[in-house]
Amino acid sequence: MKYIVWACLFLGSLSGYTQIKTAKPDIVLVVHGGAGTILKSQMTPELEKAYTDGLTEALKKGYSILEKGGTSLDAVEAAVKLLEDNPLFNAGKGAVFTNEGKNELDASIMDGKTLAAGAVAGVTTVKNPIAAARAVMEKSNHVMMTGAGADKFAAQAGLEIVDPSYFFTEQRWKALQEVKKEDSTKTELDHSGKKSSSYHFINKDSKFGTVGAVALDQSGNLAAATSTGGMTNKRFGRVGDSTIIGAGTYASNNTCAISCTGWGEYYIRLVMAKTISDMMEFGKMTLKNAASEMLMKRLPALGGDGGLIAVDGKGNIAMPFNTEGMYRGFMKDGKITVKIYKD
Ligand code: ASP
Numbered sequence: 001m002k003y004i005v006w007a008c009l010f011l012g013s014l015s016g017y018t019q020i021k022t023a024k025p026d027i028v029l030v031v032h033g034g035a036g037t038i039l040k041s042q043m044t045p046e047l048e049k050a051y052t053d054g055l056t057e058a059l060k061k062g063y064s065i066l067e068k069g070g071t072s073l074d075a076v077e078a079a080v081k082l083l084e085d086n087p088l089f090n091a092g093k094g095a096v097f098t099n100e101g102k103n104e105l106d107a108s109i110m111d112g113k114t115l116a117a118g119a120v121a122g123v124t125t126v127k128n129p130i131a132a133a134r135a136v137m138e139k140s141n142h143v144m145m146t147g148a149g150a151d152k153f154a155a156q157a158g159l160e161i162v163d164p165s166y167f168f169t170e171q172r173w174k175a176l177q178e179v180k181k182e183d184s185t186k187t188e189l190d191h192s193g194k195k196s197s198s199y200h201f202i203n204k205d206s207k208f209g210t211v212g213a214v215a216l217d218q219s220g221n222l223a224a225a226t227s228t229g230g231m232t233n234k235r236f237g238r239v240g241d242s243t244i245i246g247a248g249t250y251a252s253n254n255t256c257a258i259s260c261t262g263w264g265e266y267y268i269r270l271v272m273a274k275t276i277s278d279m280m281e282f283g284k285m286t287l288k289n290a291a292s293e294m295l296m297k298r299l300p301a302l303g304g305d306g307g308l309i310a311v312d313g314k315g316n317i318a319m320p321f322n323t324e325g326m327y328r329g330f331m332k333d334g335k336i337t338v339k340i341y342k343d
Pocket of ligand 1: 210228230231239240248260261262
């Protein structure tokens with residue numbers, strides 16, 4: 001009798017264990033299309049729909065990969081690729097122009113399971129910079145490649161190469177001319193129109209649209225990806241946070257996956273994404289509290305602005321921003337939520 005009781009207890013605990021082991025975490029995909037001065041009063045219903053459709057399409061694409069048991073890495077790459085191909089967003093086609101009238105693109109990707117990461121900065125010919133970042137991660141011994149070398153590497157990796165004119169859009173070109181005009185008359189103004197000491201990017205709607213995605217897959221693995229044209233009128237060789245692991249992009253299964261958008265110089269100085277992860281890992285803070293502390297307090301205290309998207313290992317989502325709006329959305333439990341303005 002005693003043996004039968006023990007056997008039952010053993011089998012019971014075994015089946016309980018099996019249940020725990022096979023319980024799949026909720027899959028989650030979050031995307032952003034940039035944060036900034038996005039006001040309803042300045043938006044047409046057509047444009048609003050175009051942005052919403054673009055984010056929805058990216059969410060559906062990435063989520064379908066997660067649903068089929070695909071990896072969070074594949075999901076974030078696929079979602080970001082679609083946003084890069086959409087000229088509305090400041091990444092890939094439709095990227096903003098540098099002061100010299102060029103499109104120089106930055107992107108990065110990170111695998112939360114292995115902490116593997118890849119990044120490219122200042123590329124000008126690879127159609128999808130996020131694919132180049134992934135190639136750096138998977139097909140080289142490096143984490144970051146820049147400029148002509150990164151373009152060459154992308155071509156050798158078999159990625160689609162385009163003429164730099166592919167990235168041109170009339171709207172971004174006009175924006176550069178406007179910013180330059182303002183810049184020459186108001187060189188003392190900064191990103192948000194306030195007095196500034198050195199940098200004087202002008203806070204134009206035209207610069208917004210950096211894209212990013214974070215995901216949690218069925219195996220419980222997190223991943224993050226970010227891609228951008230940077231900031232309108234950026235100077236030669238300027239590199240923003242979007243391509244810097246720990247600043248604009250970070251993922252660790254121990255904590256969360258994060259993709260940022262905003263005034264990159266401040267995100268770099270705050271080591272934004274990794275600091276939030278550290279606050280969770282070492283400070284035992286929740287994702288919501290850590291992200292809010294950094295984004296709503298530390299960032300504006302330094303003079304920066306922007307937003308971020310994040311998901312933790314349990315599927316909790318955070319999408320804080322301290323600007324008027326942020327193109328953002330998430331898909332969870334098969335349901336899509338897309339937002340542009342403050343709630
Ligand atoms: N963070 C990007 C950069 O500084 C720009 C943006 O997100 O709007 O390059």
